Amino acid sequence: MSAVPVLDVSSLTTVFELKAGAARSVNDVSFSLRRGEILGIVGESGSGKSVTGLSIMGLVAPPGRVVSGEVRMNGTVLTGLDEAQLRKKRGRDIAMIFQDPMTTLNPVLTIARQFYEVLRAHRPVTMREAREIAAAAMAEVGISAPRERLDAYPHQLSGGMRQRVCIAISLVNEPSVIIADEPTTALDVTIQAQILAMIQRIVRERQVAMIFITHDLSVVAGLCDRVGVMYGGRIVELGPVDEILADPAHPYTVGLLASIPGDAPARSRLFQIPGTQPSPLDLPSGCSFRTRCTKAAALCETAPPFAPVADGRQARCHFPQNRGGHDA
């Protein structure tokens, strides 16, 4: 891992201007990413993790809009580029992997054609060259007999195979950053494990930087180097995965970890965080988690800073856990 970040996101804020009001789906999100590193972004549905990915890609569709903040990649400010310039970056410097492999591939185009489309978007290439590149890329993601699959249509492949193809297509222009939006959520657990291992290997070998969006903390534990926990559009805690899992600082992270049924004794009542996630249209003032937090105090009505809680760790809480907070 080099020390210079390949991707630097600072104070990114994305707002959806809806009839019901403005929804801040991504609120003051900052993090950076180095080569060969996997950053997990976890959160519940609606916490803004997918919109964060789309905002970095510049793919937020109206009525959504990135209103402030900066995305810097290898020194280029992506948020300052126009659509045509940004399009040249997409797929070449920064690529995306979507959740559902059944719908991500175009049903009426052959696999080879889909590789060709993505390749020729960024450099002149013949169909013959594209097939060679595609076959090699498919072999790399563990597809057996790749040449025979080139002329297949997506519906002729299994879900796991399709996700491998999607990953191969996303990697084919050798981007330095990949945003994976729940790429294994739609797959069986056994296939999921294979795909995760494959993703990890590729990230290490190619030294790409990856943002791995998921709601599954166990996936984060096994795959990521660092994790950002999102709640109500904000990253509430950020730091190395093993440290955060062993010793969470933010009450939300504590609750999230306690909600995993894995360690609970059989037939015991499962833990849940009280209340529901607030609507991004109507976030509580100050700390957005205070309405559900057992530690909430008057101070929580003012927004907590995203402050360091340990070396390389930040949390957005006035009373970080186990670190000399008011209950310690």
Add this chain to the structure above:
Amino acid sequence: MIAFLIQRLLQGAAVVAAMSLIVFIGVYAIGDPVEILINPDADQATREAVTQMLGLDQPLWVQYWRFVQAALQGDLGTSFVFNIPAGELILERMPATLELAVTATLMAILIGIPLGLIAGLDQERWYAKSILAGSILGFSLPTFWVGLILILTFGVWLNWLPVFGRGETVSVFGIEWSFLTLDGLAHLVLPATNLALFKIALFIRLTRAGVREVLPQDFIRYANAMGIHPARVVSRHVLKNIMIPLVTVIGIEFGSVVAFAVVTESIFNWPGMGKLIIESINRLDRPVIVAYLMVIVVMFVIINVVVDLLYAVLDPRVRLGGSNR
């Protein structure tokens, strides 16, 4: 594939057989052609002689059986009025109608689909909304009225285009074609526009609906996320996905223009099959009516098979099988 074709061929034959019976009985039920054919002052003997000559004295099933036997040998009967084979009469008029139908369908495809794409892609823009609003006019204005307005505007007031007949024709392979001469083309413009108008509106609607359905799909978002140029996304990724419903309707619409261009052919005095069938109905020329409808049925059967074959070309998920459905 072979099994599919054989199955469709048998199905087609069954449709043609069933239609022949329905058409024959239907035509038999209306009026007495002898009344129209002979002089009203003719005596009973003449009347009976004519009835006998045309075979109309026989019971319905005998008449039908004779028709079937002749039809299987390629003889669709002889026109009561012109005393020439009905098939020949129809084939003679067919090029004019086909020419009109092909032109109208091409116009509809070349105008309707691009406009539909625009209406679907930029749906919030004023021009997209105008296209959509305009398509409502195309749907709702009656063909005969639009035809008259076209004649009035471009023929009478502006005097730009001819409004009567086929104009100058060129003979190719023994068939007269208008579209090969400048004068013929000029004659083709108004009737083809008249026929195309409804279809343009239909194709705009269909294309737009398809675009709206395909655009939010993941594979389009993925294509955008991979930096593929928007124009290419439309031409390669969107269009191919919306072709199935379009091809279906293009097939049906082409068939119905050929079959039912009656109004337009009458208004523009276009000597096609539509005018022939109207004249034949007026004169109760039964063999021509029956033959015409049989030709149309066969044409629809063929169009449907072609459309099914196109499905398989356009969508790899469609399998052509001889299985029983």
